[in-house]
Amino acid sequence: MRLDRSFYERPTLDVARDLVGKVLIRRLQGRRLAGMIVETEAYVGSEDLACHASKGKTARTAIMFGRGGFAYVYMIYGFYYCLNAVTETEGYPAAVLIRAVEPLEGVEFMRKRRNNSNSDWNIASGPGKLCMAMSIDKSLNGEDLTGNVLWIEEQNLHPGPITTSPRVGVHYAGEYRDKPWRFYVSRNPHVSRVPNGR
DNA sequence: AGATGGATTTTC
DNA sequence: AAAATCCATCTC
Numbered sequence: 001m002r003l004d005r006s007f008y009e010r011p012t013l014d015v016a017r018d019l020v021g022k023v024l025i026r027r028l029q030g031r032r033l034a035g036m037i038v039e040t041e042a043y044v045g046s047e048d049l050a051c052h053a054s055k056g057k058t059a060r061t062a063i064m065f066g067r068g069g070f071a072y073v074y075m076i077y078g079f080y081y082c083l084n085a086v087t088e089t090e091g092y093p094a095a096v097l098i099r100a101v102e103p104l105e106g107v108e109f110m111r112k113r114r115n116n117s118n119s120d121w122n123i124a125s126g127p128g129k130l131c132m133a134m135s136i137d138k139s140l141n142g143e144d145l146t147g148n149v150l151w152i153e154e155q156n157l158h159p160g161p162i163t164t165s166p167r168v169g170v171h172y173a174g175e176y177r178d179k180p181w182r183f184y185v186s187r188n189p190h191v192s193r194v195p196n197g198r
Numbered sequence: 199a200g201a202t203g204g205a206t207t208t209t210c
Numbered sequence: 211a212a213a214a215t216c217c218a219t220c221t222c
């Protein structure tokens with residue numbers, strides 16, 4: 001059952017926690033790629049110095065100021081893309097970064113897109129990896145997550161206990177650096193590996 | 199197991 | 211100039 005707009009137009013921390021255990025679906029050339037979300041991060045409003053919207057409303061961040069339930073996709077480090085689900089209502093800029101999924105459908109297709117990774121845990125265990133595996137790039141920026149290209153479903157899966165931690169790679173964010181706004185499934189191998197000092 | 203550096207483009 | 215990353219390649 002597909003999540004509707006009312007799911008996304010709620011407080012971002014609630015959405016981030018509730019997205020863990022849901023299933024991200026990508027329709028591509030008549031094929032269905034799917035993975036259970038095992039790791040998310042919340043980026044909450046213009047006060048949050050880790051949130052891109054803290055720099056104000058620009059061409060890049062405009063999508064986050066709109067209604068919830070749309071995709072915010074951006075390129076990072078010149079190589080990779082990151083996928084976010086915009087949250088909250090019109091005028092409040094926030095989003096949830098989808099950091100990792102456990103592949104469920106189209107696994108071999110995704111493995112190929114990931115340079116034939118031989119280990120399943122390495123296919124989508126990071127925000128850049130999952131975009132590579134599921135063929136998500138900037139052409140999906142602004143995509144309606146209640147449509148039939150990219151969406152998230154409730155499948156009543158039981159991922160197990162959820163842990164929180166500080167967000168990854170936001171050392172520059174001052175007092176917001178240590179907010180426990182990362183949510184992930186404990187001991188799930190498809191969660192991203194976090195290097196020391198990041 | 200942990201640290202370091204390189205690839206490369208978008209952003210303001 | 212720095213970035214919501216990933217990977218290869220060192221070192222212990």
